[in-house]
Amino acid sequence: xxxxxxxxxxxxxxxxxxxxxxxxxxxxxxxxxxxxxxxxxxxxxxxxxxxxxxxxxxxxxxxxxxxxxxxxxxxxxxxxxxxxxxxxxxxxxxxxxxxxxxxxxxxxxxxxxxxxxxxxxxxxxxxxxxxxxxxxxxxxxxxxxxxxxxxxxxxxxxxxxxxxxxxxxxxxxxxxxxxxxxxxxxxxxxxxxxxxxxxxxxxxxxxxxxxxxxxxxxxxxxxxxxxxxxxxxxxxxxxxxxxxxxxxxxxxxxxxxxxxxxxxxxxxxxxxxxxxxxxxxxxxxxxxxxxxxxxxxxxxxxxxxxxxxxxxxxxxxxxxxxxxxxxxxxxxxxxxxxxxxxxxxxxxxxxxxxxxxxxxxxxxxxxxxxxxxxxxxxxxxxxxxxxxxxxxxxxxxxxxxxxxxxxxxxxxxxxxxxxxx
Amino acid sequence: xxxxxxxxxxxxxxxxxxxxxxxxxxxxxxxxxxxxxxxxxxxxxxxxxxxxxxxxxxxxxxxxxxxxxxxxxxxxxxxxxxxxxxxxxxxxxxxxxxxxxxxxxxxxxxxxxxxxxxxxxxxxxxxxxxxxxxxxxxxxxxxxxxxxxxxxxxxxxxxxxxxxxxxxxxxxxxxxxxxxxxxxxxxxxxxxxxxxxxxxxxxxxxxxxxxxxxxxxxxxxxxxxxxxxxxxxxxxxxxxxxxxxxxxxxxxxxxxxxxxxxxxxxxxxxxxxxxxxxxxxxxxxxxxxxxxxxxx
Numbered sequence: 005x006x007x008x009x010x011x012x013x014x015x016x017x018x019x020x021x022x023x024x025x026x027x028x029x030x031x032x033x034x035x036x037x038x039x040x041x042x043x044x045x046x047x048x049x050x051x052x053x054x055x056x057x058x059x060x061x062x063x064x065x066x067x068x069x070x071x072x073x074x075x076x077x078x079x080x081x082x083x084x085x086x087x088x089x090x091x092x093x094x095x096x097x098x099x100x101x102x103x104x105x106x107x108x109x110x111x112x113x114x115x116x117x118x119x120x121x122x123x124x125x126x127x128x129x130x131x132x133x134x135x136x137x138x139x140x141x142x143x144x145x146x147x148x149x150x151x152x153x154x155x156x157x158x159x160x161x162x163x164x165x166x167x168x169x170x171x172x173x174x175x176x177x178x179x180x181x182x183x184x185x186x187x188x189x190x191x192x193x194x195x196x197x198x199x200x201x202x203x204x205x206x207x208x209x210x211x212x213x214x215x216x217x218x219x220x221x222x223x224x225x226x227x228x229x230x231x232x233x234x235x236x237x238x239x240x241x242x243x244x245x246x247x248x249x250x251x252x253x254x255x256x257x258x259x260x261x262x263x264x265x266x267x268x269x270x271x272x273x274x275x276x277x278x279x280x281x282x283x284x285x286x287x288x289x290x291x292x293x294x295x296x297x298x299x300x301x302x303x304x305x306x307x308x309x310x311x312x313x314x315x316x317x318x319x320x321x322x323x324x325x326x327x328x329x330x331x332x333x334x335x336x337x338x339x340x341x342x343x344x345x346x347x348x349x350x351x352x353x354x355x356x357x358x359x360x361x362x363x364x365x366x367x368x369x370x371x372x373x374x375x376x377x378x379x380x381x382x383x384x385x386x387x388x389x390x391x392x393x394x395x396x397x398x399x400x401x402x403x404x405x406x407x408x409x410x411x412x413x414x415x416x417x418x419x420x421x422x423x424x425x
Numbered sequence: 426x427x428x429x430x431x432x433x434x435x436x437x438x439x440x441x442x443x444x445x446x447x448x449x450x451x452x453x454x455x456x457x458x459x460x461x462x463x464x465x466x467x468x469x470x471x472x473x474x475x476x477x478x479x480x481x482x483x484x485x486x487x488x489x490x491x492x493x494x495x496x497x498x499x500x501x502x503x504x505x506x507x508x509x510x511x512x513x514x515x516x517x518x519x520x521x522x523x524x525x526x527x528x529x530x531x532x533x534x535x536x537x538x539x540x541x542x543x544x545x546x547x548x549x550x551x552x553x554x555x556x557x558x559x560x561x562x563x564x565x566x567x568x569x570x571x572x573x574x575x576x577x578x579x580x581x582x583x584x585x586x587x588x589x590x591x592x593x594x595x596x597x598x599x600x601x602x603x604x605x606x607x608x609x610x611x612x613x614x615x616x617x618x619x620x621x622x623x624x625x626x627x628x629x630x631x632x633x634x635x636x637x638x639x640x641x642x643x644x645x646x647x648x649x650x651x652x653x654x655x656x657x658x659x660x661x662x663x664x665x666x667x668x669x670x671x672x673x674x675x676x677x678x679x680x681x682x683x684x685x686x687x688x689x690x691x692x693x694x695x696x697x698x699x700x701x702x703x704x705x706x707x708x709x710x711x712x713x714x715x716x717x718x719x720x721x
Binding site: 046047048049051052054055088184187213214215216217218219220221223224225227228231232243244247248251254255256269272273274275277278279318319320321393394 | 426428431434435438441442445537538541542544545546547548549550551552557559566568570571640641642644645646647650651654681682685686687689690691693694
């Protein structure tokens with residue numbers, strides 16, 4: 005009898021201990037962070053954008069964690085510097101997935117750095133959010149890829165559509181166009197789309213060339229283009245080229261009615277401040293500008309207010325217009341989808357993202373079949389009324405980057421390039 | 426599309442561009458050309474110089490070229506210090522070939538990281554009144570943004586050429602390049618000569634940095650774009666020849682400008698480097714390289 009009592013007691017203790025351990029383990033599992041991994045350009049040519057993106061991604065993680073995390077678990081961002089070098093990217097994603105065992109991966113900043121991550125992520129059949137990729141899914145047609153830049157369902161062509169809508173509203177109607185692009189994936193894709201638009205509109209292409217990155221002086225290019233007397237001059241390039249082209253056209257002059265299009269970097273604070281009034285007349289793409297008609301982006305103003313408090317200590321772009329809202333938003337989409345599905349199930353999350361219109365800081369976001377925006381919202385803006393040199397604050401005021409298209413957001417009428425010089 | 430206006434302007438810009446390339450390469454013609462030090466960090470030092478100019482220009486409104494000239498002695502001292510480390514760690518033990526290269530790779534990354542910590546990663550530009558000016562002579566325009574660097578490059582090149590051919594120390598530099606053992610036998614310490622010469626090569630980076638930031642916007646890693654170009658110019662010019670470096674830079678600038686104007690910019694690097702290969706095929710020592718110098 006005594007033996008039976010002892011055996012019963014020890015069994016009960018063992019059962020209770022096991023139950024406690026199971027409950028404790030479940031709690032530990034519940035509190036284990038959801039890991040989101042990515043590569044980011046923190047050094048190299050795209051680091052200006054990459055670091056800006058990282059700041060707002062960390063803001064998102066802090067905001068989510070302050071509200072209890074995702075699925076009741078805190079969020080942890082795990083990232084590595086890809087040095088703006090596409091060769092480093094596959095290794096980084098392999099490490100994130102195999103060593104860090106992340107639950108989700110999102111892309112780094114830019115087309116060239118998304119492309120090498122695609123096969124690694126596709127192989128694992130995971131959801132992949134893209135940040136400013138130009139047509140990266142064209143070849144793969146991957147059903148779990150979603151990209152946040154608002155270029156529209158046919159991004160190559162959609163990106164420059166509003167630019168062409170704008171210039172074709174000019175009178176007399178332009179008839180000829182010149183194209184110049186940097187010899188790099190993103191710029192060439194952009195130019196290819198713009199050429200398609202030009203052909204659709206019956207514009208005669210009088211010049212179409214690429215230049216090597218690192219070109220220090222662009223005056224020979226501007227002169228060669230001027231010799232062909234184009235009505236329009238479409239340029240697609242990265243920040244050093246954008247600054248160089250804008251300076252060169254100020255020196256050489258031009259008779260073209262519109263200059264710009266796909267010039268990356270003119271939106272960056274250092275370059276805006278450095279070029280100042282030389283930007284007047286440039287007609288370029290943008291995603292968010294401080295104009296009154298931007299109510300479609302309801303959360304951006306508040307986000308940028310918070311971002312600008314952090315930016316100086318992190319030595320990133322002090323204004324943050326260009327990328328910060330979008331890098332915050334692509335994580336918002338992912339976060340909302342995870343919570344809605346209620347578990348880490350990549351197929352279900354991808355299905356949910358395809359089916360849902362998300363409300364984010366950049367307004368309503370709906371993805372199409374190929375993971376690009378179902379409807380494009382790339383802005384075409386024209387720099388006007390810049391009077392001061394070395395004054396960054398003027399770029400936070402309305403009336404400087406006036407919206408020309410889409411016409412629903414327009415805050416000004418397009419003027420010919422020389423009219424604003 | 427040919428017109429004389431295009432041709433004349435292409436030639437003028439080619440010369441100005443050549444001057445700019447010469448300014449970037451002239452220091453390397455001393456360190457790599459004369460001293461046999463594969464200073465892969467040379468463009469990074471130029472970027473360091475450019476950021477020093479940017480800092481004083483944006484904070485105190487000082488002229489970038491003035492800052493470049495004033496900070497040149499500091500760069501000189503930095504150069505002597507770096508050479509001291511390089512000599513003690515690698516050259517003295519004869520391990521400079523590969524380890525020295527790795528050392529300068531390391532120096533390049535350290536400079537980039539320091540610049541990122543201090544200035545961030547955004548593109549930066551400087552302001553100076555002359556950057557916006559241009560002079561017009563009939564159909565020919567001369568932008569001061571390119572002309573000022575050209576003039577300073579000329580002063581630097583001819584100054585260094587005069588220094589290395591007419592002064593005692595300059596000749597000692599040449600002697601180190603030719604036969605350092607003979608120099609040692611004459612009771613001269615080649616390491617001391619090389620230390621000062623390396624300091625001189627880095628002092629040029631300070632001024633070249635000022636010229637660079639006038640011409641293009643800078644960020645900490647932008648120097649990587651010019652590594653191939655500056656080494657190619659030094660080799661094409663003939664190792665150790667400042668005049669050769671200038672001629673090679675002019676050649677490259679002219680070819681780039683003419684090809685860009687008449688055939689399109691995408692062809693210019695291919696044609697420029699084809700010119701390099703052709704010259705080296707017929708004259709392996711480079712344009713003004715010494716006969717018997719097989720280093721090139």
